[in-house]
Amino acid sequence: MSTLIIGLSLSFLLFLLSAGLTLIFGMLGVINFAHGALYMLGAYVSYQIVQITGSFWLGLLFAPLIVAALGALIEIVALKRVYSRDHIFQLLLTFGLILVIDDATKLIWGFDYKQVPTPEMLTAPVALFGSQIPSYRLFVIAFGALVSLGLFLLLDRSKWGMIIRAASSDADMARTLGIDVNQVRTGVFALGSFLAALGGAITAPLVPIELGMGFSVIIDCFVVVIIGGLGNIRGAIFASLLLGMTRAVGFTYATEWVELLTFALLIGTLMFRPEGLFSYKGRSA
Amino acid sequence: MKRRNFLKNAGTAALVTTLPAPLVRAATPDDFHIAAILSFSGAYGLIGNDMRKGAEQAVAERGGTVLGKPIRFSWEDDETKPQPAVQKASRLLGEGAQMIFGAVSSASTLALQSLSTQRKVPHLVTISADDAITKRDGAPYSFRTSNTLGMEINMSMEFVKSRGLKKIYAVTADYQATRSGFERFEELAKEAGVEIVGNDFAPLGNRDYSVIIDKMIRSDADGIAVMATGNDGITFVKQAGQVDLGKDKVIFGPVLQDDIFAAATGPAALGVNSGVRYHYSVDNPTNNAFVAAYREQHGEMPSSFAGEAYDGLRWWLDVVEQSDSWDVETWVEAFANSVHETSVEGRKEMRACDHQAAQVGLWGEVVKGEAPLPELTMKINEIFPADRLFDAC
Amino acid sequence: MTRRTVGQTLMAVIIAAMIAIPFFLPGEQWVNLVSLILIWALFAIGFDLVFGVTGMLSFGHAALLGSGGYALTVLTLSYQVGFLPALLAAAVMGALLAFCMGLFALRVSGLFFALLTLALAQMVYILASNKLRALTGGVDGIPGVPRPDLFGINFYDNRNYYAFIVVVFLIGLAVMALLRASPFGRALRAVQANDTRASQLGHNVHALRQSAFVVSGAYAGISGGLLASLMFYISPQMLHWATSGDVMIMTVLGGKGTLLGPILGVAVFELLKEELSQVTQYWYGILGLIFILATIFLRNGIAGLFHGPDDQDQGGAS
Numbered sequence: 003m004s005t006l007i008i009g010l011s012l013s014f015l016l017f018l019l020s021a022g023l024t025l026i027f028g029m030l031g032v033i034n035f036a037h038g039a040l041y042m043l044g045a046y047v048s049y050q051i052v053q054i055t056g057s058f059w060l061g062l063l064f065a066p067l068i069v070a071a072l073g074a075l076i077e078i079v080a081l082k083r084v085y086s087r088d089h090i091f092q093l094l095l096t097f098g099l100i101l102v103i104d105d106a107t108k109l110i111w112g113f114d115y116k117q118v119p120t121p122e123m124l125t126a127p128v129a130l131f132g133s134q135i136p137s138y139r140l141f142v143i144a145f146g147a148l149v150s151l152g153l154f155l156l157l158d159r160s161k162w163g164m165i166i167r168a169a170s171s172d173a174d175m176a177r178t179l180g181i182d183v184n185q186v187r188t189g190v191f192a193l194g195s196f197l198a199a200l201g202g203a204i205t206a207p208l209v210p211i212e213l214g215m216g217f218s219v220i221i222d223c224f225v226v227v228i229i230g231g232l233g234n235i236r237g238a239i240f241a242s243l244l245l246g247m248t249r250a251v252g253f254t255y256a257t258e259w260v261e262l263l264t265f266a267l268l269i270g271t272l273m274f275r276p277e278g279l280f281s282y283k284g285r286s287a
Numbered sequence: 288m289k290r291r292n293f294l295k296n297a298g299t300a301a302l303v304t305t306l307p308a309p310l311v312r313a314a315t316p317d318d319f320h321i322a323a324i325l326s327f328s329g330a331y332g333l334i335g336n337d338m339r340k341g342a343e344q345a346v347a348e349r350g351g352t353v354l355g356k357p358i359r360f361s362w363e364d365d366e367t368k369p370q371p372a373v374q375k376a377s378r379l380l381g382e383g384a385q386m387i388f389g390a391v392s393s394a395s396t397l398a399l400q401s402l403s404t405q406r407k408v409p410h411l412v413t414i415s416a417d418d419a420i421t422k423r424d425g426a427p428y429s430f431r432t433s434n435t436l437g438m439e440i441n442m443s444m445e446f447v448k449s450r451g452l453k454k455i456y457a458v459t460a461d462y463q464a465t466r467s468g469f470e471r472f473e474e475l476a477k478e479a480g481v482e483i484v485g486n487d488f489a490p491l492g493n494r495d496y497s498v499i500i501d502k503m504i505r506s507d508a509d510g511i512a513v514m515a516t517g518n519d520g521i522t523f524v525k526q527a528g529q530v531d532l533g534k535d536k537v538i539f540g541p542v543l544q545d546d547i548f549a550a551a552t553g554p555a556a557l558g559v560n561s562g563v564r565y566h567y568s569v570d571n572p573t574n575n576a577f578v579a580a581y582r583e584q585h586g587e588m589p590s591s592f593a594g595e596a597y598d599g600l601r602w603w604l605d606v607v608e609q610s611d612s613w614d615v616e617t618w619v620e621a622f623a624n625s626v627h628e629t630s631v632e633g634r635k636e637m638r639a640c641d642h643q644a645a646q647v648g649l650w651g652e653v654v655k656g657e658a659p660l661p662e663l664t665m666k667i668n669e670i671f672p673a674d675r676l677f678d679a680c
Numbered sequence: 681m682t683r684r685t686v687g688q689t690l691m692a693v694i695i696a697a698m699i700a701i702p703f704f705l706p707g708e709q710w711v712n713l714v715s716l717i718l719i720w721a722l723f724a725i726g727f728d729l730v731f732g733v734t735g736m737l738s739f740g741h742a743a744l745l746g747s748g749g750y751a752l753t754v755l756t757l758s759y760q761v762g763f764l765p766a767l768l769a770a771a772v773m774g775a776l777l778a779f780c781m782g783l784f785a786l787r788v789s790g791l792f793f794a795l796l797t798l799a800l801a802q803m804v805y806i807l808a809s810n811k812l813r814a815l816t817g818g819v820d821g822i823p824g825v826p827r828p829d830l831f832g833i834n835f836y837d838n839r840n841y842y843a844f845i846v847v848v849f850l851i852g853l854a855v856m857a858l859l860r861a862s863p864f865g866r867a868l869r870a871v872q873a874n875d876t877r878a879s880q881l882g883h884n885v886h887a888l889r890q891s892a893f894v895v896s897g898a899y900a901g902i903s904g905g906l907l908a909s910l911m912f913y914i915s916p917q918m919l920h921w922a923t924s925g926d927v928m929i930m931t932v933l934g935g936k937g938t939l940l941g942p943i944l945g946v947a948v949f950e951l952l953k954e955e956l957s958q959v960t961q962y963w964y965g966i967l968g969l970i971f972i973l974a975t976i977f978l979r980n981g982i983a984g985l986f987h988g989p990d991d992q993d994q995g996g997a998s
Contacts (some may be wrong), residue, residue, distance in 0.1 A: 083976050094929060272796040
């Protein structure tokens with residue numbers, strides 16, 4: 003039973019980590035390789051805010067906002083120029099961004115490990131199902147569920163979501179309707195960066211904050227995004243659940259095989275349903 | 288098997304060679320050039336910087352010279368990857384460097400080792416702990432002055448015995464060195480009548496131990512052995528702290544914590560036990576002088592990386608100085624049979640059979656520190672004598 | 681067309697000069713650097729047959745490179761196979777793995793092809809890092825990869841080994857030039873331009889893609905073998921997806937779809953890396969900035985500077 007709860011927390015962490023990537027792909031058609039770097043930056047900025055204010059919650063709120071602003075800047079200065087070209091150029095550009103962001107982080111914060119302590123009110127474990135569950139994990143589940151609901155409402159139900167979808171499916175049509183497509187794109191990239199940094203800030207109390215952390219999550223994010231269907235938020239939620247639960251069960255019974263299991267899942271998906279397990283055909287990408 | 292083949296190949300190559308590199312080097316050069324291949328970026332970026340500080344201290348202390356010539360370092364970054372390590376070392380050896388110092392990760396060090404064997408250039412290792420680096424009759428020009436994982440595993444079992452732990456649950460990084468470390472630990476446990484109630488191999492670079500930790504809580508183990516280091520070890524201890532795993536189970540590991548790792552782990556590190564490569568608190572004249580000079584220079588306590596780098600290089604340069612020769616074979620012969628009486632850790636003795644320095648083992652626990660110490664610091668509780676940690680040569 | 685010819689001649693001259701430098705300059709620095717460049721260049725021109733000529737973005741070439749390296753290493757060290765047969769086996773191994781990956785990956789196209797090759801290669805990486813450690817030496821890799829043992833020449837001398845690399849490289853380059861100019865090469869280009877039309881014209885598109893991938897795998901395999909031997913060492917790092925990213929960057933930087941462009945791309949990449957890393961600790965960031973600028977402003981890579989603005993390798997071997 004405790005495995006189930008932990009599996010849920012793994013799932014929502016995966017979702018928070020990958021939501022931004024799938025959003026940017028779905029709406030802009032860009033594979034953002036720098037997603038991991040933005041995630042890392044989120045963790046570092048939240049560390050800095052915690053250092054200054056002593057509050058984890060302020061870090062969780064402001065780190066994503068700061069990184070979102072940076073994302074908007076990146077979009078305006080660089081990415082905007084290569085939309086019209088082949089996917090490969092966007093990929094290459096974001097690849098270059100990884101190197102720049104990584105070294106900028108090194109320049110600002112140095113080499114040494116940083117750490118964000120678990121927020122005071124979430125340090126005590128909760129006795130559940132004959133085991134001890136960290137209350138921070140329970141918080142991650144609740145927070146992840148909230149964010150996924152919020153994203154779903156924003157993209158599928160709100161006027162903003164409609165504008166974003168219109169701009170992504172037919173930019174010319176959207177323009178004639180008076181939508182500023184450029185601004186929408188900047189906004190979407192900023193939102194994607196926001197989500198990446200949110201993932202970083204929420205992971206900060208769980209892992210050491212160091213320069214390699216972005217590199218290590220990007221493959222996980224790809225796995226979720228591909229299984230869920232490129233650019234499909236609902237699919238990403240399901241894929242996170244599938245992967246998180248698979249991992250929880252895998253770590254319980256066959257720890258050594260978890261990594262391979264993940265890839266088997268991925269390759270199976272790509273071969274038999276390349277559009278993703280949960281995508282509705284023709285919906286996106 | 289593999290290595291023997293290589294030595295055979297390298298040997299044949301040396302016989303037919305038309306350009307004997309060592310002879311060229313035997314003439315007195317203008318300086319003593321050290322090819323320092325360390326990690327200044329990548330997973331071990333932090334370690335390279337600290338090693339550099341320690342190594343520079345060792346050189347500064349002797350007025351920057353050896354054999355009457357200035358010592359010149361070429362600092363190169365291997366990005367914590369073997370290919371750049373070999374690439375950069377090859378370039379420096381081509382420029383006539385007299386020795387290789389490094390690397391940090393065992394993978395890079397093993398790669399440099401084959402270069403050192405092939406080019407007949409001395410190679411000093413002061414941090415990589417993989418037992419394979421100092422195999423019996425292994426690389427003839429490589430030396431390690433720091434700990435091996437094997438001796439740290441032995442210390443872990445000594446600790447289990449002295450704490451009276453009876454049931455151990457282990458987590459082991461899925462990596463050759465840590466896997467064989469665990470096997471060794473298992474054997475020792477059997478001899479000591481300690482039960483291993485569980486072990487999970489977690490992927491190297493794993494970021495989530497929650498399921499494994501959950502299994503540990505539900506087990507009846509009284510000790511948790513963590514056969515992992517660096518990020519993996521920190522992540523484990525951090526996440527274990529969120530369920531107070533250490534409250535009624537003792538968490539320990541061969542290289543689980545030191546002052547740097549504790550700072551990265553936070554309060555969850557308190558009470559965790561670990562083998563320590565070097566510690567500034569060791570009380571002897573050499574170490575006290577080193578720590579004082581290091582603090583004056585850098586405003587902080589030397590880390591284990593800085594301390595080991597200082598100690599190894601100081602020992603090596605002393606031997607070179609005493610050899611009064613520029614002949615590589617003379618240095619290697621002398622170093623293989625040398626004893627470092629005034630090491631920062633006490634006494635170190637180079638073993639001629641495997642080029643591994645026999646030395647005492649430090650074992651400590653993370654405690655709260657008072658200024659000028661860091662907030663979390665290692666308290667050295669035990670110093671194990673070398674003969675309990677090393678098999679006879 | 682004149683400008684194109686002049687540009688290509690100029691590129692060829694630059695590359696020839698680069699190859700010649702180590703023969704004339706003393707010191708080993710250039711020998712080592714150009715050795716590395718030529719091996720990677722061989723890898724890149726093979727990669728470009730899939731990427732630039734056939735139009736498939738493979739993100740799995742690291743696995744092909746590494747499999748060749750491991751084939752050579754294991755055969756020479758554990759089975760005492762001679763260097764040349766082992767190098768041949770490395771090519772076969774790369775081609776074989778490419779064939780197997782193709783069986784899976786060629787079911788899909790476009791971006792999905794990139795992602796599926798990435799996933800497959802990453803799986804090979806994980807297998808080599810742990811489950812196959814008895815064969816691969818695990819994360820620590822295998823030290824002591826030998827050099828060739830031929831004609832009584834000591835290839836442990838880097839200058840002699842350099843000459844060996846140059847010979848292999850020139851053969852590889854010539855074969856690739858012929859391939860690209862052949863009907864096979866033209867058919868591949870037709871597939872890139874419009875695969876539906878190509879199949880209407882009677883080309884077997886799937887078989888063409890598969891063949892291109894296999895040839896590319898053979899190039900990668902040989903490069904991997906040479907690289908392991910140059911370094912005396914191999915580890916799963918060679919199989920990591922970042923290696924696939926590197927070869928892609930080099931190729932795009934140099935100019936995809938051209939024969940000589942990728943070679944220049946590799947040279948500039950390695951030279952920048954070598955020089956910048958001696959100047960600053962933050963060389964990776966600067967390299968990143970250069971890539972970003974090149975992506976935005978150098979549409980056709982370095983080769984585009986030589987070819988003029990209209991380029992995209994319209995036919996014939998460049």
